[in-house]
Structures are given as structure tokens and as C-alpha cells.
Amino acid sequence: MSIVFMFPGQGSQRAGMLHTLPADPAVTQTLAEAGDVLGVDPLTLDTAEALQSTVAVQLCLLIAGVAVARTLVQQDAAPDMVAGLSIGAWPAAVVAGVLDFSDALRLVRLRGRLMEGAYPSGYGMAAIVGLAEPEVGAIVAQVHSAATPAYVANLNAERQIVVAGSDAALAQVMARAQAQGASSVARLCMAVPSHCPLLDAQAAELAAAAAKVTAHAPQRTYISSSRARALFRANLIVEDLAWNMARPVLWHDTLRHAFERGARMAVEVLGGGALTRLAQGVFADDAVLNAGGELDAVRVRMQRLRRLDSR
Incomplete structure (x- = not known):
């Protein structure tokens, strides 16, 4: 062991x-x-x-x-x-x-x-708890655009997914996730959009x-x-x-x-x-x-x- x-x-x-x-x-x-x-x-x-x-x-x-x-x-x-x-x-x-x-x-x-x-400002990361990666991925795909970039960044657990992107994109992702039954959504203490392109x-x-x-x-x-x-x-x-x-x-x-x-x-x-x-x-x-x-x-x-x- x-x-x-x-x-x-x-x-x-x-x-x-x-x-x-x-x-x-x-x-x-x-x-x-x-x-x-x-x-x-x-x-x-x-x-x-x-x-x-x-x-x-x-x-x-x-x-x-x-x-x-x-x-x-x-x-x-x-x-x-x-x-x-x-x-x-x-x-x-x-x-x-x-x-x-x-x-x-x-x-x-x-x-x-x-x-x-x-990224000195205007970007970050948010945790979505209670939804699986395909569900969060679908939300991110709906939100992502040149003006509101968003990416699935961390698969911490089967139902704990972190999203990276702009402040505007993260606000939309969090709102949609809550509407779809996420048990919690929260911005992380991160000032940059890590783990994405x-x-x-x-x-x-x-x-x-x-x-x-x-x-x-x-x-x-x-x-x-x-x-x-x-x-x-x-x-x-x-x-x-x-x-x-x-x-x-x-x-x-x-x-x-x-x-x-x-x-x-x-x-x-x-x-x-x-x-x-x-x-x-x-x-x-x-x-x-x-x-x-x-x-x-x-x-x-x-x-x-x-x-x-x-x-």
C-alpha cells in the first residue's frame, strides 16, 4: 500500500x-x-x-x-x-x-x-456544485462567446465543477446553473481565468x-x-x-x-x-x-x- x-x-x-x-x-x-x-x-x-x-x-x-x-x-x-x-x-x-x-x-x-x-481584472473562476460535467459543459457552451468567454476548467469531483472566464460570463453561468438545480454556486478567490485557453x-x-x-x-x-x-x-x-x-x-x-x-x-x-x-x-x-x-x-x-x- x-x-x-x-x-x-x-x-x-x-x-x-x-x-x-x-x-x-x-x-x-x-x-x-x-x-x-x-x-x-x-x-x-x-x-x-x-x-x-x-x-x-x-x-x-x-x-x-x-x-x-x-x-x-x-x-x-x-x-x-x-x-x-x-x-x-x-x-x-x-x-x-x-x-x-x-x-x-x-x-x-x-x-x-x-x-x-x-488578466489584472475582470476575470476569474466559479465553482458549481450539484451538477455533473455534461450539464455544466452545456451551460458553458450556451454562454461562451468572444465577448463572454467561459470554459470548464476543473473537474474536482463528479458533481463539483469549476468554470473559468470573464466576470460577465461567470455571472451568466452561475445564474443558469442555479436555475438548473445546482446546490451551490460561488466565485473562487482567483483573480485570473486559469486552466483554459x-x-x-x-x-x-x-x-x-x-x-x-x-x-x-x-x-x-x-x-x-x-x-x-x-x-x-x-x-x-x-x-x-x-x-x-x-x-x-x-x-x-x-x-x-x-x-x-x-x-x-x-x-x-x-x-x-x-x-x-x-x-x-x-x-x-x-x-x-x-x-x-x-x-x-x-x-x-x-x-x-x-x-x-x-x-
Whole structure:
């Protein structure tokens, strides 16, 4: 039996998230590395004001994910597989050994700048709960036009679909979804329309920069949430990372793929619990953990699973 670490995407950030990381040498080292590469104290990135910036949000999620995962790895609680939703794929790739942390920091900073610069206002994302993807897709097709672009962006669960597009398009999609029986509709804390062709040009620019860094074969299984399957070649993983901002997220299928590959425990690494709830639709409830709380309890549960598996 294997364990998969899940790294969350934008929307899971919170003010003070770097200040509340565990008091552990791995965390201290990770923050120091980040400061050296970025040329700023990373603890200035997680204020409520700073987190209005897409760049700061994405850097905080990368730094926090790597710091907590390193802490668990050094406590003999390492994952067998990793998967990340959107920006979460980047700490996943670092933990898998594909990218050096320093390269990931530089590329994620560029990623955030490209996304923020492309759509500074007037766009975003909305979650539709209670309708299946064909139903949401039909609504999106009715709304989409050159003036009101809209795209199905995330398939988080069988009946939790995220749509990306302009403010006007999202308002129409949400109204139509409610009229068709959606249990809830809500705008997400996202200032850009991710995971759709609106970011093709930015993804291409990021891919060109990413192709210049040295990548390594994964030491742990990396599962792409854009393809919902494991990737084993370093160049394919780097391409996947660069283009994931413009490709739909197949999160439910990603978790099912991890389960089919033998994962029997899923650990959300420093998220707000959204991935934990989604994983409970695939894994047994008592086999889904959130490392945003007490890490000692997570470590003990992981080690217990490993002991049971070795018998």
C-alpha cells in the first residue's frame, strides 16, 4: 500500500500561512533557501495585503508545501506518490525530486507574473456544485462567446465543477446553473481565468523558460492532474508543469489513478481541507489526513499504515 501527498492550489492560501509553519529545521532551511533565491524575506509574502497578488499567493503555496513535506520526509513519513492541483503541482514536483527548489521558486514567480499581467481584472473562476460535467459543459457552451468567454476548467469531483472566464460570463453561468438545480454556486478567490485557453500564450512563455532548467527523473511517482496519470520522464513533467495553467484540472480522476496505482492513504499538505474532502470520495474516510494540523499525528498514522503493510 502506498501514500500520496496532495498539494492544494490557489484558494487555500491564508494570511500568516508561512508564519504558522511548524518549528522544525526543515522549515527554517526552506524559508532561508526561498529568501536567498527571491531576494526578499518570504515572511513578507503572507500578509493579507501581500496575498492580493497572484505572485505572492503562488510563492507562498510553493514554499509552504515544500517546507511541510520536507518536515514529514525527515521524520520518516515520506510519500510514495505526489499530486498537486494547479500551482500545487510545483511543490509536488520538488518533493518528487524532479525540480530543484531554487528553480521552482524562479519559475513560479514568473508563472504568477505572467498570469497576473495577462488578466489584472475582470476575470476569474466559479465553482458549481450539484451538477455533473455534461450539464455544466452545456451551460458553458450556451454562454461562451468572444465577448463572454467561459470554459470548464476543473473537474474536482463528479458533481463539483469549476468554470473559468470573464466576470460577465461567470455571472451568466452561475445564474443558469442555479436555475438548473445546482446546490451551490460561488466565485473562487482567483483573480485570473486559469486552466483554459485564455492562458495559452502565458503557458507557452513559461514552457520556454522551464525548458532551460535542469530536471531530474522523479524519485517518487508524480501524477499529473492535467492528464490524470503518472509521468516518469523529466521533460514531460516539466512540460506538464508549465502548461497546467492552460489545461483543465482532472482532480477526481487524478485521485482515482493514485488509488488504482495502490495508494491507500492520501495526505493534504498544508491546505484548508478542500482536498481532504474531495479525497474522501475516493479513499476511506479514515485514510485521508490533513497535514495542516498536528504533524506528529499525521506522521504516526502514516508510519502505522507502513507497519501494517509490511506484515
